[in-house]
Amino acid sequence: MGQLVIPHEDPDTPALETPTPVHFPKEDGLTWIDFHPEPSRTKPPLPQPDNASSPQWRRAADEIENLRARFIKQNRKGFHARCSNIDRSAVIAVYNEALIELEHTSNIDAIEIQLEAKKKVSTILDIRKAAPDDAVFYATGAFLSPLEPHYAQPRLDYYDRDNGDGHDAFYWTGIKRLKEWRKGGWPRVYPAKAIEREMRERPRMKLMTKLQINAELVRARTVDSLDWGAEVDADPDRPWR
Numbered sequence: 001m002g003q004l005v006i007p008h009e010d011p012d013t014p015a016l017e018t019p020t021p022v023h024f025p026k027e028d029g030l031t032w033i034d035f036h037p038e039p040s041r042t043k044p045p046l047p048q049p050d051n052a053s054s055p056q057w058r059r060a061a062d063e064i065e066n067l068r069a070r071f072i073k074q075n076r077k078g079f080h081a082r083c084s085n086i087d088r089s090a091v092i093a094v095y096n097e098a099l100i101e102l103e104h105t106s107n108i109d110a111i112e113i114q115l116e117a118k119k120k121v122s123t124i125l126d127i128r129k130a131a132p133d134d135a136v137f138y139a140t141g142a143f144l145s146p147l148e149p150h151y152a153q154p155r156l157d158y159y160d161r162d163n164g165d166g167h168d169a170f171y172w173t174g175i176k177r178l179k180e181w182r183k184g185g186w187p188r189v190y191p192a193k194a195i196e197r198e199m200r201e202r203p204r205m206k207l208m209t210k211l212q213i214n215a216e217l218v219r220a221r222t223v224d225s226l227d228w229g230a231e232v233d234a235d236p237d238r239p240w241r
Contacts, residue, residue, distance in 0.1 A: 026126075060114040064117060130152055
């Protein structure tokens with residue numbers, strides 16, 4: 001099975017400062033079709049070739065390519081409440097990797113890859129909720145790369161949810177969670193102690209002021225490139241600041 005390797009970059013450690021919140025509440029209640037709308041037809045559709053005789057992997061790849069094209073057209077780069085650039089890049093990375101893995105694979109594996117890709121895309125787009133023990137975050141038994149821990153509930157979003165929870169525009173909390181999960185053996189082992197520790201700390205974090213939280217996260221934000229794995233980063237252009 002091939003592997004899509006997208007290396008992490010070692011982000012600079014900035015001076016201690018209070019970041020400006022991204023005051024752009026994320027849209028709620030979005031569905032798959034909001035991100036992958038059917039193309040509008042002003043003319044009768046052209047006749048499509050009969051692909052019934054095509055191998056299963058080719059039919060699955062055609063569907064993934066179609067979904068990827070519809071997603072890219074609907075979700076342009078930029079700052080809007082439907083889909084942040086980070087989530088957009090992660091979705092495209094899943095589709096790209098699925099196309100690599102699908103080529104000339106068996107019928108059964110082609111179906112599994114197609115289902116896994118859709119499940120991971122749905123998780124990235126927050127259509128589907130995924131607990132920390134969800135299979136989308138682990139390498140065991142998977143065809144595609146595991147999703148980054150910040151998509152696990154409680155989810156750490158780029159955009160502010162406008163309720164004081166989930167705002168992680170600078171990815172500082174995401175870095176902390178990623179490092180703690182890796183210490184616990186992730187992505188091949190469920191990092192139980194790291195998850196329990198985060199759950200214990202959350203009430204304390206909610207009582208802290210934003211300045212105190214930001215100061216603590218900056219201190220924890222010294223990242224060594226060795227902390228990163230080759231299998232998880234979906235966004236080499238992540239805006240670290």
